[in-house]
Amino acid sequence: xxxxxxxxxxxxxxxxxxxxxxxxxxxxxxxxxxxxxxxxxxxxxxxxxxxxxxxxxxxxxxxxxxxxxxxxxxxxxxxxxxxxxxxxxxxxxxxxxxxxxxxxxxxxxxxxxx
Amino acid sequence: xxxxxxxxxxxxxxxxxxxxxxxxxxxxxxxxxxxxxxxxxxxxxxxxxxxxxxxxxxxxxxxxxxxxxxxxxxxxxxxxxxxxxxxxxxxxxxxxxxxxxxxxxxxxxxxxxx
Numbered sequence: 001x002x003x004x005x006x007x008x009x010x011x012x013x014x015x016x017x018x019x020x021x022x023x024x025x026x027x028x029x030x031x032x033x034x035x036x037x038x039x040x041x042x043x044x045x046x047x048x049x050x051x052x053x054x055x056x057x058x059x060x061x062x063x064x065x066x067x068x069x070x071x072x073x074x075x076x077x078x079x080x081x082x083x084x085x086x087x088x089x090x091x092x093x094x095x096x097x098x099x100x101x102x103x104x105x106x107x108x109x110x111x112x113x114x
Numbered sequence: 115x116x117x118x119x120x121x122x123x124x125x126x127x128x129x130x131x132x133x134x135x136x137x138x139x140x141x142x143x144x145x146x147x148x149x150x151x152x153x154x155x156x157x158x159x160x161x162x163x164x165x166x167x168x169x170x171x172x173x174x175x176x177x178x179x180x181x182x183x184x185x186x187x188x189x190x191x192x193x194x195x196x197x198x199x200x201x202x203x204x205x206x207x208x209x210x211x212x213x214x215x216x217x218x219x220x221x222x223x224x225x226x227x228x
Contacts, residue, residue, distance in 0.1 A: 101159055
């Protein structure tokens with residue numbers, strides 16, 4: 001079985017500062033990894049995904065994440081955040097052989113202050 | 115533009131009532147999912163479906179049932195609503211196959227049970 005741990009429930013940061021949202025996963029098999037964002041009163045939308053290939057993945061809105069197999073991590077980063085990045089961010093994992101379930105972390109609320 | 119539509123954004127029901135949450139996708143996806151989202155718990159899978167008339171239990175199926183009579187429609191049913199089912203419900207769909215797994219989400223249905 002797979003599991004995901006998001007270590008920070010809330011991350012406050014000032015506008016234009018860099019940010020890192022941490023995600024660690026557990027799995028006995030190879031996995032696919034995802035980051036989703038949820039803006040207030042909306043559903044989730046995909047930020048980026050790692051399926052294979054380069055371990056540095058670039059997504060929408062200037063976000064990127066790096067897959068580190070040895071540390072079983074998939075941390076999300078942005079070099080300079082905007083007020084509009086205020087949202088909840090979810091890390092998710094799926095076993096590569098399994099076409100059904102995504103297992104989600106508990107989420108990290110990013111709060112960007114002016 | 116791809117779309118997952120949930121019929122009701124906000125519902126208020128009384129304890130013991132039967133509740134139907136409807137979800138329609140226009141992407142011809144094979145897989146459809148119902149998740150429940152609660153603060154601090156992230157997204158938890160209730161039920162999913164691989165195909166018409168097929169369903170599989172997720173992690174928290176108790177108190178819920180589902181119906182998938184047509185490929186594009188997946189309904190979540192609360193036979194007798196209880197206050198602990200007050201939550202945000204998210205429907206999602208995805209296509210099958212390797213190197214996939216991205217879920218497309220609806221905007222959510224916030225259910226309050228009094």
